[in-house]
Amino acid sequence: MKNIKLYVPQVEDLWFRKVCMEDRKTMAYNAGYNVSYGGYHYESGCIDFPEEKFERWYKETMPRVFYAYVLDQDLNKFVGYCNFKLDKTSGRASMGIVIKDEFRGQGYMTPALKLLIEEAKNQGVKVLTDSVPVSRENALKVFYKLGFKNAGQFTGEKFGKEEIVMQIELNLE
Numbered sequence: 818m819k820n821i822k823l824y825v826p827q828v829e830d831l832w833f834r835k836v837c838m839e840d841r842k843t844m845a846y847n848a849g850y851n852v853s854y855g856g857y858h859y860e861s862g863c864i865d866f867p868e869e870k871f872e873r874w875y876k877e878t879m880p881r882v883f884y885a886y887v888l889d890q891d892l893n894k895f896v897g898y899c900n901f902k903l904d905k906t907s908g909r910a911s912m913g914i915v916i917k918d919e920f921r922g923q924g925y926m927t928p929a930l931k932l933l934i935e936e937a938k939n940q941g942v943k944v945l946t947d948s949v950p951v952s953r954e955n956a957l958k959v960f961y962k963l964g965f966k967n968a969g970q971f972t973g974e975k976f977g978k979e980e981i982v983m984q985i986e987l988n989l990e
């Protein structure tokens with residue numbers, strides 16, 4: 818069993834977010850989307866995250882979302898990150914989870930997601946949601962195993978081709 822915890826980074830820890838977001842293998846899942854935010858690279862999915870943006874990103878993001886690194890306490894290494902953003906009016910929170918490429922396939926997703934679910938419960942989240950392309954079978958399998966249910970689907974576009982995306986949610990009440 819992995820010995821992990823969720824670690825809320827300080828500004829000086831943001832180098833790890835930078836390494837992940839600028840790593841082609843880690844970000845390949847994010848490639849090919851017609852999005853317009855600055856620093857996004859369509860071909861690779863990478864997003865520029867220069868050091869001079871750390872402070873501002875931190876100040877703007879951290880009060881609005883729960884954002885944490887997955888820390889492997891045996892390796893003493895960050896292996897990924899996860900987040901959720903609570904809409905206080907509805908009690909719904911959209912989430913995300915990314916494990917850095919070199920640490921994939923080693924069983925981090927289930928324990929990391931369990932910790933994120935606990936944190937969401939503690940923060941009063943009623944429904945945790947995510948949107949997951951059907952092609953990410955392994956990820957979807959873990960979400961379903963932990964109790965997420967289908968709540969709809971939509972057709973998006975990746976590299977100009979249709980991509981079916983499942984909207985999934987977990988009721989925490």
Ligand SMILES: CC(C)(COP(=O)(O)OP(=O)(O)OC[C@H]1O[C@@H](n2cnc3c(N)ncnc32)[C@H](O)[C@@H]1OP(=O)(O)O)[C@@H](O)C(=O)NCCC(=O)NCCS
Pocket residue numbers: 846913914915916917920921922923924925926927947948949950953955956958959962
């Ligand atoms: C999805 C993601 C978070 C999974 O992280 P991970 O640490 O590699 O996942 P795990 O090693 O825990 O594996 C997840 C499941 O896939 C299965 N799996 C892993 N590697 C596999 C392989 N090579 N072949 C077949 N099944 C595999 C495992 O059985 C596991 O399920 P289990 O825990 O019930 O046994 C990671 O691939 C990632 O960051 N992807 C990009 C972002 C993303 O898709 N986020 C989630 C959805 S939006």
